Amino acid sequence: MENIFVIDPARCIGCQACVQACGECGTHRGTSMIHLEYIDRDVSVQTTPQICMHCENPTCAQVCPADAIKQNPDGVVQTALKPRCIGCSNCVLACPFGVPKYIAQADQMMKCDMCYDRTSVGKRPMCATVCPSEALFFGPAEVWERRRRGRLVNTWKFGRQTVKTGVYMVMPGNSALPESTVQMDVRLGAIGVVQRQEAKR
Amino acid sequence: MIAVVLLVLSIYFGSDRMKYFDPALIIYTSATVFATFGVVYRYAVWLQKPPTALYWRRGWQLFLQPGSLLKHIAELCRLFVQNFILQIFIERRSYLRWAAHFLLSWGCLLAAAVTFPLVFGWVHFDPAPNNPSMYVPVVMGIPMGRFPAYSLIGWTTFHLLDFSAIGIIIGMVLSFRRRMYDTDAQALQSFTMDFLPLILLFAVSITGLMLTVSSTFMHGDSYGFLALIHAFSVIVTLLYLPFGKFFHIFQRPANMGVHFYKAAGAVSDxxxxxxxxxxxxxxxxxxxxxxxxxxxxxxxxxxxxxxxxxxxxxxxxxxxxxxxxxxxxxxxxx
Structure with a gap:
């Protein structure tokens, strides 16, 4: 059975369990790679976890001047190779999902590598292991289909750029629908953001 | 090709028109010429990549700004000491990792600094004309002082390669240990990128040390065979240089250009x-x-x-x- 990785931000309860667990992953001990964001802290408690989406053609690797970001044959985009990474932060700025982190102390980029020490031997990544609400799900596609609703989407449009990812997000609709695309709309205000910006102007 | 021609010309003239070039070492020279071609070629290909080309150009533009050039040169010297000589950035990851990298890198650099000039005939030792027990190092045809052959200086000079080999072996053991037990390393390492370079360095170092053991303690027993496998290990390492992990030696200094790029960005729009x-x-x-x-x-x-x-x-x-x-x-x- 093939395992799939699914994120469902709407189910995130902001418990931070993923943040703590991520820091215990063997490949980046002590440094948590997952992001947990409040979408608009002033008016909502809604949070969202962000892991690496493991793009098929990773923008981060394309813009890396040092060839430091490699993709495994199974599609997992690895964190920067330490001997090569020159700490330029190109990947940090270019990633359409805002995933890579620049770690100033090491002068290196680090990012989620889907707990490769675990997933490469069939175990679940740390974040999905501890997530109590299945905002982060890692397991067989059949299990997800059996107990969850919605459709899985892994094709995104950022302006004119299409990005296909190894990780899925849940969107409303029938899971049996043919593959569809999420058109990312950056003008959307997260419940009040736009209004506040307009008030500032 | 220009780099290869320059290297060959420097070997020709540096060895006093091949007078001090040892023909027995021609195979080392050939491998070095090939490695030079490979490194320069890969570097040129690397620079053609759009992000690399842009940051290479931008890094030099910012570094060579007329008003700040002296300040930038001073900063470059500081970065060179901190990042290249002392390698502080690795110490921040772990002390043992720093120790391993420090020993491996300086062992290799010392060995290269000794071997290449000797192989190319740039450096040779002549006995002093009036006192044959004194040695005169001749660098590019110019005598550079003298020292007694049987002295601490002489002993140290003639065993520099042994010191570098011991340093490399200690560094290799530390690196191997990390790769055997560290889950981080285990998840991502590969044979060709991570183990092969360590094995090659070990082969070069141990066979080099065995040459010293043979000549010092075994009356030169098996010296010819040992010299052959030492040469083989060195040549394989030189051929691996442009393609494998060692290429980061040439790639990584771009980090210093990034430093100037970030510094300029911090005070601009x-x-x-x-x-x-x-x-x-x-x-x-x-x-x-x-x-x-x-x-x-x-x-x-x-x-x-x-x-x-x-x-x-x-x-x-x-x-x-x-x-x-x-x-x-x-x-x-x-």
């Missing part, structure tokens, strides 16, 4: 996020990145002319949830 207004990078970096993306054939522009690069990484993460909630029709889950 700042990019403010089109969504939240936060300062998230230098305008120079964002605009350069847009150019790189266009050269790579990636189009993150929207129909209204705005660019996705104008949104900060934090807002990009939030947009995932915001777009999903918009599709669901408000808070709540499916």
């Amino acid at each position: 700042r990019a403010l996020c089109a969504r939240c207004g936060a300062d998230y990078a230098s305008s120079m970096h964002v605009e350069d990145l847009k150019q790189v993306l266009a050269e790579l054939g990636m189009d993150y522009t929207f129909d209204d002319g705005t660019h996705y690069q104008d949104v900060c990484p934090t807002c990009r993460r939030k947009m995932m949830a915001v777009n999903q909630l918009q599709a669901i029709g408000g808070p709540g889950f499916l």
Whole structure:
């Protein structure tokens, strides 16, 4: 059975369990790679976890001047190779999902590598292991289909750029629908953001 | 090709028109010429990559700014000591890792500094004309002082390669230990990129030390055979140099260019996020990145002319949830 990785931000309860667990992953001990964001802290408690989406053609690797970001044959985009990474932060700025982190102390980029020490031997990544609400799900596609609703989407449009990812997000609709695309709309205000910006102007 | 021609010319003239070139070492020289070609060729290919080309150009532009050149040279010297000589940035990851890298890198550099000039005939030792027990090092045909052959200086000079071999072996043991027990290393390491270079360095070092053991303690027993396998291990290492992990020796100094790029960006115009207004990078970096993306054939522009690069990484993460909630029709889950 093939395992799939699914994120469902709407189910995130902001418990931070993923943040703590991520820091215990063997490949980046002590440094948590997952992001947990409040979408608009002033008016909502809604949070969202962000892991690496493991793009098929990773923008981060394309813009890396040092060839430091490699993709495994199974599609997992690895964190920067330490001997090569020159700490330029190109990947940090270019990633359409805002995933890579620049770690100033090491002068290196680090990012989620889907707990490769675990997933490469069939175990679940740390974040999905501890997530109590299945905002982060890692397991067989059949299990997800059996107990969850919605459709899985892994094709995104950022302006004119299409990005296909190894990780899925849940969107409303029938899971049996043919593959569809999420058109990312950056003008959307997260419940009040736009209004506040307009008030500032 | 220019680099290869320059190397061959420097060998020809540096060895006093081949007078001090040892023909027995021709195979080492050939491998070095090939490695030089490979390294320069790969470096040239690497520089053609759009992001590399842009940052290479921009890094030099910023470094050579007329008003700040002296300040930049001083800063470059500081970075050279900190990052290249002392390698402090590795010590921040772990002390043992730093020790391993320090011993391996300086062992290799010392060995290269001793071996290449001797192989190319740039350096040779002559007995002093009036006192044969004194040795005169001759560098590019110019005598450089003298020292007694049987003295601490003489002993140290003639055993520099042994010291570097011991350093490399200690560093290799520390690195091997990390690769055997560290889960981080285990998950990502590969034979050709991580183990092969250590095995090659071990082979070069141990066979080199065995040459000393043979000549010092065994009356030269098996010296010819040992010299052959030592030569073989060195040549394989030289041939591996442009293609494998060792290429980072030439690639990694680009980090110093990035330092100047970041320093210039910190005091120049700042990019403010089109969504939240936060300062998230230098305008120079964002605009350069847009150019790189266009050269790579990636189009993150929207129909209204705005660019996705104008949104900060934090807002990009939030947009995932915001777009999903918009599709669901408000808070709540499916």
